[in-house]
Amino acid sequence: MSSVSAVPAIRCANLFKTYSGKPPVEAVRGISFEVRQGECFGVLGPNGAGKTTTIEILEGLRDATSGTAEVLGMQWGSDDAAIRQRIGVSLQETRLSDRLTVGEIVTLFRSFYTTGIDPDEVLQRTSLTEKKSAWFKTLSGGQKQRLAVATALVGDPDLIFLDEPTTGLDPGSRRELWDIVRSFGAAGKTVLLTTHYMEEAEQLCDRVAIFDAGKIISEGSPRELIRSLGSEHVIEFSTDRRLEPQHVVALQAISSVDRIETEDSGYRMSIGVPHVVLPELIKQLTDNNFTLTELATRSASLEDVFVAKTGRHLNDHPPVVADAANVLPG
Amino acid sequence: MHPVYNISLTRLKEFIRRPEAVFWVYFFPILMVLVLGIAFRNQTQEVFSVDVIEGPHSQMLKQHLDESLQIDATIISLEESRKRLRVGKTTLAISAADATDGRSIEYLLDPKRPGAIEARGIVDDQLQSSMGRNDVFTARQTEFDEPGGTFVDFLVPGLLGIGLMGGGMWGVGFAIVDMRIRKLLKRYMATPMRRSDFLISMILSRLVFMVPQVLLLIVVSYFVFDYRVYGNLLAVGVLVSLGALEFAAIGLVVGARARTLETASGLMNLVMLPMWTLCGAFFSYERFPEMFHPLIKLLPLTPIIDSLRGVMMEGESLFSQWPEIAVMAAWTVIPFVVAMTIFRWRD
Numbered sequence: 139m140s141s142v143s144a145v146p147a148i149r150c151a152n153l154f155k156t157y158s159g160k161p162p163v164e165a166v167r168g169i170s171f172e173v174r175q176g177e178c179f180g181v182l183g184p185n186g187a188g189k190t191t192t193i194e195i196l197e198g199l200r201d202a203t204s205g206t207a208e209v210l211g212m213q214w215g216s217d218d219a220a221i222r223q224r225i226g227v228s229l230q231e232t233r234l235s236d237r238l239t240v241g242e243i244v245t246l247f248r249s250f251y252t253t254g255i256d257p258d259e260v261l262q263r264t265s266l267t268e269k270k271s272a273w274f275k276t277l278s279g280g281q282k283q284r285l286a287v288a289t290a291l292v293g294d295p296d297l298i299f300l301d302e303p304t305t306g307l308d309p310g311s312r313r314e315l316w317d318i319v320r321s322f323g324a325a326g327k328t329v330l331l332t333t334h335y336m337e338e339a340e341q342l343c344d345r346v347a348i349f350d351a352g353k354i355i356s357e358g359s360p361r362e363l364i365r366s367l368g369s370e371h372v373i374e375f376s377t378d379r380r381l382e383p384q385h386v387v388a389l390q391a392i393s394s395v396d397r398i399e400t401e402d403s404g405y406r407m408s409i410g411v412p413h414v415v416l417p418e419l420i421k422q423l424t425d426n427n428f429t430l431t432e433l434a435t436r437s438a439s440l441e442d443v444f445v446a447k448t449g450r451h452l453n454d455h456p457p458v459v460a461d462a463a464n465v466l467p468g
Numbered sequence: 469m470h471p472v473y474n475i476s477l478t479r480l481k482e483f484i485r486r487p488e489a490v491f492w493v494y495f496f497p498i499l500m501v502l503v504l505g506i507a508f509r510n511q512t513q514e515v516f517s518v519d520v521i522e523g524p525h526s527q528m529l530k531q532h533l534d535e536s537l538q539i540d541a542t543i544i545s546l547e548e549s550r551k552r553l554r555v556g557k558t559t560l561a562i563s564a565a566d567a568t569d570g571r572s573i574e575y576l577l578d579p580k581r582p583g584a585i586e587a588r589g590i591v592d593d594q595l596q597s598s599m600g601r602n603d604v605f606t607a608r609q610t611e612f613d614e615p616g617g618t619f620v621d622f623l624v625p626g627l628l629g630i631g632l633m634g635g636g637m638w639g640v641g642f643a644i645v646d647m648r649i650r651k652l653l654k655r656y657m658a659t660p661m662r663r664s665d666f667l668i669s670m671i672l673s674r675l676v677f678m679v680p681q682v683l684l685l686i687v688v689s690y691f692v693f694d695y696r697v698y699g700n701l702l703a704v705g706v707l708v709s710l711g712a713l714e715f716a717a718i719g720l721v722v723g724a725r726a727r728t729l730e731t732a733s734g735l736m737n738l739v740m741l742p743m744w745t746l747c748g749a750f751f752s753y754e755r756f757p758e759m760f761h762p763l764i765k766l767l768p769l770t771p772i773i774d775s776l777r778g779v780m781m782e783g784e785s786l787f788s789q790w791p792e793i794a795v796m797a798a799w800t801v802i803p804f805v806v807a808m809t810i811f812r813w814r815d
């Protein structure tokens with residue numbers, strides 16, 4: 139394995155993609171990264187960041203305007219057939235055929251590959267055995283996504299690309315999908331996935347690249363990225379009325395407080411040690427006759443990395459799964 | 469199993485699991501042959517109505533006309549009759565001038581209306597002989613009733629051609645655009661599936677869909693209208709397959725680039741609408757001015773209908789249809805090459 143691992147699963151350098159049109163859209167503006175074999179690599183970013191464009195260039199489904207893309211040590215353009223035999227793909231939006239059964243769809247995709255896994259085995263891995271003879275259109279959202287992943291797995295690939303595999307799924311379905319991805323990765327295979335959910339990236343990915351406006355703004359393991367923030371905890375609170383500037387300055391002076399940001403609904407403090415900050419925060423607010431209406435502390439997340447880098451939030455609408463927050467009584 | 473087998477099989481399954489598609493493809497042509505076959509069946513003794521305009525001699529004229537079984541004479545006012553003539557309730561009105569003893573007849577008719585001239589001939593004949601004309605010879609009539617000459621004989625090949633055209637447009641062109649919109653085509657492109665396997669499967673499944681289409685139409689016409697295929701069945705099979713290939717290739721062009729259903733149906737109508745009327749499916753293109761005939765014969769639908777009529781109605785050999793087959797071959801090869809060069813595979 140070690141000698142094979144020397145070749146990265148994915149290597150791309152200086153990818154640019156401009157969609158012609160009026161006006162032209164510069165969707166990808168200089169993307170370079172490497173994914174090692176056996177790694178689960180997450181591409182995280184808001185809508186329109188260029189995630190799908192990049193992943194489709196790597197899947198051989200789009201031509202880059204410039205730059206190089208290498209997959210499993212092979213080049214798109216010269217080894218296409220060989221690459222396709224060894225990768226599995228789930229696109230962001232594919233509608234499979236409504237009136238084919240789950241079993242028929244997986245069997246169809248299996249027939250495209252010279253080697254692969256038995257369709258029944260794939261259905262078992264994706265917990266779809268019971269749905270084998272159900273029409274596609276009768277499946278739930280989560281089952282449809284698992285089937286999409288099943289079609290990616292049935293060729294027994296060394297590398298799979300999953301473009302937003304869990305968008306729009308409920309927490310339970312999302313966890314089921316994570317399990318499938320984990321067990322694929324456990325066999326030493328490589329995963330490249332895109333997601334809007336920082337929590338998904340933290341849970342699943344060995345390394346992530348945060349995309350914004352066609353560029354990578356941060357790259358590394360989730361832990362490294364969070365640590366790079368300097369403050370590993372966040373306190374979010376809101377009060378019955380707005381704080382005056384002098385109150386904010388006073389809060390800023392508490393030791394181990396990194397910074398305070400004003401949000402629509404309240405305030406967010408990036409801090410080092412919660413047990414030092416919390417008593418002082420409550421004391422100052424009480425002294426100034428503020429009433430705490432909400433108070434929560436949590437560990438810093440990739441979301442905070444994104445906010446720190448861009449001053450914006452990752453999602454216009456927060457994800458369905460809230461970050462594991464431990465809410466203290468106010 | 470080979471991808472071609474799997475893709476074709478799933479196409480067939482998708483098709484038969486869609487009852488409305490099955491209806492349009494299989495039962496609509498049957499409905500057409502039933503409706504048109506009954507509406508335009510050959511009537512042996514056609515009874516037509518003749519208006520006798522009120523006047524001193526109208527009773528006498530009616531009596532003479534009533535001797536014929538073919539004529540249904542009614543006495544009616546001039547005004548009323550003009551109305552009936554205008555809307556086509558009757559094709560012919562007659563009146564006798566008052567002053568004469570009924571031996572000066574005037575016919576009122578629109579010579580452009582089908583059957584009007586024929587009706588005048590029959591009425592004239594009836595009156596002349598009934599009122600005492602001496603015929604110069606006697607004549608007998610032998611009924612000629614060979615198969616192959618009814619409207620249904622004419623219609624079945626036309627409907628087969630229409631069905632093949634619709635099949636290629638919907639089953640290949642529209643189906644490909646639908647797959648492109650659903651990003652399924654793109655999804656296939658991410659697999660090692662060979663493009664040629666995909667295209668072969670689309671065409672192959674068309675050929676399979678077509679078999680019941682042809683058989684049903686012929687069998688139903690046989691039972692309802694006593695329809696017979698006059699020529700060689702194998703030749704019919706070869707021609708129908710060529711027609712299916714031809715329209716599958718044209719369907720590929722229609723589906724080669726379109727990214728919306730609107731574009732696809734626009735292109736399909738552009739192909740189908742003119743040919744429905746021009747190519748002689750329901751009425752002979754001989755009715756169009758002769759200068760247009762060479763052009764009409766070069767349209768893709770004309771040669772399949774003409775050659776099927778040649779074989780099915782007139783029992784001609786397959787070989788004698790070579791000019792039509794050549795046109796069909798051109799409409800297969802050229803669109804196929806065009807489709808391959810402009811095809812949008814990835815999005």
Ligand SMILES: Nc1ncnc2c1ncn2[C@@H]1O[C@H](COP(=O)(O)OP(=O)(O)OP(=O)(O)O)[C@@H](O)[C@H]1O
Binds near residue numbers: 158187192
């Ligand atoms: N085919 C296309 N033609 C023109 N512009 C496009 C095309 N595809 C994407 N874009 C534009 O390129 C930019 C990047 O799109 P892309 O789909 O790569 O983003 P994304 O990160 O995948 O977003 P999302 O999270 O919404 O899926 C967007 O501004 C988008 O509008």
Ligand SMILES: [Mg+2]
Binds near residue numbers: 189190191230301
């Ligand atoms: Mg996307």
